Amino acid sequence: MTASPTFQLVGKHTILVSWEPIISEEIHSKVLQLEQYVTAFFSEEIIETVIAYHSVAIYLHEKTSAEVFLNKLEKSEWDKKQQVSNKKYIITIPVCYSEAFGTDLSEVAKLHKLTIPEVIALHIQPYYKVYFLGFLPGFPYLGGLDKQLHTPRRQTPRPYIDKGSVGVGGAQTGIYTLDSPGGWNILGRTPLHFFSAIKNPPVLVQPGDYVRFQAISRKKYDDISSQIDLGTYKLQKEVYHD
Known part of the structure; x- marks a missing residue:
């Protein structure tokens, strides 16, 4: 209780x-x-x-x-009181876990005595709850990271991390929604845009939603990026039922 x-x-x-x-x-x-x-x-x-x-x-x-x-x-x-009924979603986030994007992938694998494929498999397995947004506009703090991937933040933050980078820090995983300095360990990158000031709502996910990561190739990453630029990409999104 x-x-x-x-x-x-x-x-x-x-x-x-x-x-x-x-x-x-x-x-x-x-x-x-x-x-x-x-x-x-x-x-x-x-x-x-x-x-x-x-x-x-x-x-x-x-x-x-x-x-x-x-x-x-x-x-x-x-x-x-009866809880207000706000519709929540499960959103699939495509992520390219190539070492070109996952700058800390091999280091995280070495720290936990895992192979890179094992790190990726552990990261894409859970449904992560969006607990809140912060740090950057629309940056989702996600709970549910497998304990085998709990990793301290980097001792020295990087001065620049690309928008879309997917990282782990402590018991959390999250997504950099804008180019930014940061100290999380970067495992990959998504082509999706998590924040846009001209959209309503401006953020892709809301607290209470769930996120699941889907591993994709670099070619698929580039294909989705092109679809997003053309406005033809269809987000994988379904209603969450308790």
């Missing part, structure tokens, strides 16, 4: 609700439930909410009393 969260005032207009600091689907379901409840029933009083693995930050309008809001929230029995 999930322990009750703690409610804290953080500054004059921010409330932080947090649970035990672990990566847990059970806790994250509560995070999503609270975030959906606040968004649905207090939209006039909040600016935005920001979720993480085990917390929700609620940013309030200046005219909203944080103390009064906190008191209402604690007494609301939000966790007994």
Whole structure:
């Protein structure tokens, strides 16, 4: 059973609700439930909410009393309300695990005493839950990485990592949505675009969605890139059922 969260005032207009600091689907379901409840029933009083693995930050309008809001929230029995039904998806992400793209692939394999094909097989096996987006616009923090691939971040971050790079850092895996510095270990690259400021929504995945990686050849990578440029690529996406 999930322990009750703690409610804290953080500054004059921010409330932080947090649970035990672990990566847990059970806790994250509560995070999503609270975030959906606040968004649905207090939209006039909040600016935005920001979720993480085990917390929700609620940013309030200046005219909203944080103390009064906190008191209402604690007494609301939000966790007994029916959860808002938001459709979630399983999205297949094609990834080219060539060593040209997977700059840390051989190093990760060596660290864990695995072959490169074994690393790839372990990485594509799970369905990864999108816990939250952060660091870069649309960057998905994905839970569910096989323990055999848990890998410390690089001691010295790289000054440049290509958009679409798929990496592992600690117990997480994720996708660089823009060209960026970074310290995760890079296993491959996807041709898909995870963020576009001109699209609605601007991000490819949402918290609560699931992602599955599909290994592809370099030729397939180039073919998909061309289809994306032409606007003919069809994303593999299906509704997720609990």
